[in-house]
Amino acid sequence: MKRLLFAVCLIVSTLSLAQPTTGRWPAAKANAWYAKEPFLVGSNYAPANAINELEMFQADTFDPATIDKELALAEGLGMNTMRVFLHDLLWQDSAGFTKRLDQFLSLCAKHKIRPMLVLFDSCWDPNPKLGKQHEPTPGIHNSGWVQSPGADALTDVSQYPRLEAYVKGVVGAFKNDKRILAWDTWNEPDNANDNSYGQNHTIKTEVPKERKIAIVTRLLPHVFQWARAAGATQPLTSGVWIYRSPDDWQNSAKWSLMEKVQFENSDIITFHQYSKSDDLDKVIPALKSFGRPVICTEYMARGVNSLFQTHLPIAKKAKVGMINWGFVAGKTQTFLPWDSWQKPYVNGREPAIWFHEVFKRDGTPVDPAEVAAIKQATRK
Template sequence: MNIPSFLHPVTRSSASFTRRLIAVGLLFSGSVVGLAQSTHRWTEQQANEWYAKQPWLVGANYVPSNAINELEMFQQATFDPAINDRELSLAEGIGMNTMRVFLQDQLWTSDPEGFSKRLDAFLAIAAKHHIRPVLVLFDSCWEANPKLGPQHPPIPGVHNSGWVQSPGAAELMDKSYYPKLQAYVEGVVGRFGKDDRVLAWDIWNEPDNGNDARFHEAPHKADLVDALLPQVFAWARAAKPTQPLTSGVWNGNWSDELKMSATTKIQLAESDIISFHNYGWPEEFEAGIKELQKQHRPIICTEYMARGAGSTFDNSLPIAKKYNVGAINWGLVAGKTQTYLPWDSWDHPYVLSQPTVWFHEVFRKDGTPYRQHEVDLIRSLTGRGSGAD
């Protein structure tokens, strides 16, 4: 989830950058090496052969309209197969064949069997609609104190007002909790890592996103994440999935190794396939693709399309098709996440009036398109869905 400047992480000092590199180096000389002896990153050839077997991948980041976050999506009390079925049918109808879906570690830790059954049910619904999701294991965006149970209602007029991180700040700072994170990763990937209904694993969403002081982040969060991220890749690989692993780059320079952040270096070094986020104008979108082509691996944009920021289906999707890049926009159906509202709603809630242009989302809650032209374009470019050319 790319976010505006007031939520961007602060520029880190060179000393902090060096400490993070040292921490990562120590990890590679320790536990990660042991796991890497039996598992490995895909070669460029393996990655490209896998991608050659896929159709052009087009989809959305999916949260059902009745859920404010990933906890509400999958907890027993609020998991709603009927809504998932109805909304994924809308996606199928416009030619989408993948969804990016966020999981949360506490769902597994509290009830591994129940969560697995609900995830299995969701995958069955997605398969019914010829959709293979990318499953996201961890996420560094928004609220840093996730709690199971009933979630608070949406804050009126505010974009994504209930989204939660995984792991939370307390868990990230507590190394004694890490075995539970390992059990979660190895448990979920172990159970679904050879399941043809799953397209890929997104190991960590925007891992170095520092958000904003209002979210009460862990001190030295980026250092902690950079030390943990290679371990999470290793845990996932220990389960020997048949699907590729990735973590999307989203911030800073992606082409010059001397200018890359420590986090970006880890993401690019560990990912089987390359993924990225871009909410900019088409020139920025295309430039990002060209930077990442130097990796010689398949590329999927796992977040784009923020109309008010210059990122639109009309601008970005034809470019993605030109370069055979997968394209997963933010949002499918407007609902409790309220991500049709712009980022600046965190400082200026849209309570008395709605924005003229929706920020994210494709469909209204009743299933009608926000813009008919957009769904027609998606159908036309994918050659799939009802009414495709």
């Protein structure tokens, strides 16, 4: 406990003690922005030949040809957005990274897609490194995805100016870019990776859970502030992801400190929904009661009955954007379920039901009925 308090005090001492005005969009501005948008449908996207966000955007492995080919598949489905993860370490080559991100945005625009860009992410490997990324660990879901910032940077307050420079640099470079839909400041900020790198796993390399959550809870409002100070004209958000009942969402006394930060700083409300359609049907009115646009930034896991066919019609009726996890199966191996960390699919074995992804590596649909459901949802 003393160590946790010490870490929080260090963070307080290095960040502005004055409570900044958030600059959050008024609800009327957010709703006026959303009224001009179509029904947003897309995927969380990394090309099949990238194991993580570093491999996607580093100079040696950035692959515009593959991205172009895969985004053409998305356009064919009528998808109009993608959620794409960036990384703070990429800013060490700020000029090169900016150029490659600009090229990626041009490819998106070619295929009528406006992505939501994610600045930070608390999920999976807490020890990211630039350079050649390791090959996928056989049989394991997301065996090479990396956090941003990594554990070293997150727990070292002397690196916070570098994180601030990254946020202000990348947002500032594209602050007026109409090719970008929105900025997601931090994906699942209080995810402690309990069953992979965290407290429930054999090999624990994660920052201790309570310490990590305390640090990120304090840091996240400043990430919003940095993005706004950089002049972002696109909306900002950070999505809630832990399942709660609709009544809980409408009772702020039941929110965690992190959820309070997310709701109070986000211009638009985003959330994750890996459960059956009845739950989606109930949670949408609860989140819409906040009076702001609502977008689901992660869903579609066949093993838990989160499906295109059941979820897209509900969301379209309510005009709640839907961004599923996974697009073309590849090095992330997210066609394998989360519990493959405990029960790896070895010797080339595949699950009877693929967990995520829309297309197989060769570009054929995992399920033609799903493709039909997506096209039906995106039809104007």
